Amino acid sequence: MKIKRxxxxxxxxxxxxxxxxxxxxxxxxxxxxxxxxALKHYVTAVEDGWLYDLVCMDITMPGLLNGYQAVRCIRAxxxxxxxxKPVPVVMISSHTDLPAFAKEMDMTVDDYITKPFSQSRLEEVIQRFLY
Structure with missing residues (x-):
């Protein structure tokens, strides 16, 4: 069985x-x-040939690349x-309407988790994308 990354x-x-x-x-x-x-980790994973099976990405982060910019870089x-086979990306944020926000930002993501989140919501995402 392949180890998930x-x-x-x-x-x-x-x-x-x-x-x-x-x-x-x-x-x-x-x-x-x-x-x-995040982008450095992603590129290294691609170079190593052990691609990610799931990326959980916050949207609002400091620095030159916030979450939606990092997702665009990953997709590019x-x-x-x-x-x-693009890596599944789950956006995590305190934005209350994540699907509308992602659409507005033109992001290609697979699911959303709103902060604060429950462990059961994380488990749901794990089951959906890793198994």
Whole structure:
């Protein structure tokens, strides 16, 4: 059975740790505190040939790459690298209408989790995308 690889991106240390602790039961977890660090992890994973099975990405983060910009970079990299099966991306944010926000930002994402979130909601995402 292939070990699942998950990337958790959130600038809030507590949120990153909570999400990671749930995800670690299902595979190898890399974490990042901003979009730039997330993109570095993503590119390294592609270069290593061990692609992510799931990316959980906060939207509002400091630095040059926030969540929606990082997702755009990931999607562009997939396209230029010839990756035929895009990684599932789950956006995590305190925005109350995440689907409308994602549409407005022209993001290609697979699901949304609104903060604060429950462990059962994380488990639902895990079951949907990892199994």
């Amino acid at each position: 998950i990337l958790v991106v959130d600038d809030q240390d507590v949120a990153r740790k909570v999400i990671s602790s749930v995800m670690e039961k299902h595979g190898h977890v890399d974490t990042a505190a901003d979009g730039h660090e 990299h997939e396209e230029t690298s010839g990756i035929t």
